[in-house]
Amino acid sequence: VYFKDAAGNLASATGSITVDGLAPRVTIDSPAAGNQSSTTINYNATVLEASPGTGVVQVTPVGQGATNYTLTNRSGNWGFTNLSLPDNRYTAIFMIDDSFANMNNTQQVTFTIDTIAPVINNVSSNVSTVGASSVINLTANITDLNRPNVPANASGNSGATNVSLTLKHDNKFSAETTPTSLGCSSNGACTLTVYFKDAAGNLASATGSIT
Secondary structure, three states, X not given: XXXXXXXXXXXXXXXXXXXXXXXXXXXXXXXXXEEEOOOOEEEEEEEEOOOEEEEEEEEEEOOOOOEEEEOEEEOOEEEEEEOOOOOEEEXXXXXXXXXXXXXXXXXXXXXXXOOOOOEEEEEEEOOOOOOOOOOEEEEEEEEOOOOOOOOEEEEOOOOOOOEEEEEEEOOEEEEEEOHHHHOOOOOOOEEEEEEEEOOOOOEEEEEEEEO
């Protein structure tokens, strides 16, 4: 501050303020993007801010309206836990400001909750009685709304040997293999079990048999 009196004598003195025009820096720690089978969701973000204000996470399910949840600040880790979310695809936007109303609402994550296991049926071979080393065409139908593009697995009685079944068309998976490769014994009935895990980790199985 400057001031000059009537005689032209000039004086000055100083003080200071801090200007904060930067929004908090936000890094989402959880949930991770992608698929999961748990209905309990932990929303957590690391926030770098000298003068923290308030924070919410806005969660929007597909086809529904948004819900805001208040985040609790625990020494720079802001979080909220939702104990029960139904199956759906969600977008979570973290909105955190400082004490000067600088808002960071640019960080978001999209995730899917899927608690339903795939459906496997019609596990069968093109022949019901076969030699131990003869080639069979093993097939199974697998349906799931969240089915990844990965093979299914099949094994015989022992369960120690897995054979991959690949998707051929629609919901039909198949493999050309032998009873020996599947782990079946050299003589007698053999139960064939097909396993498949969806993108959220839900595991399903179904059986068929050959002799």
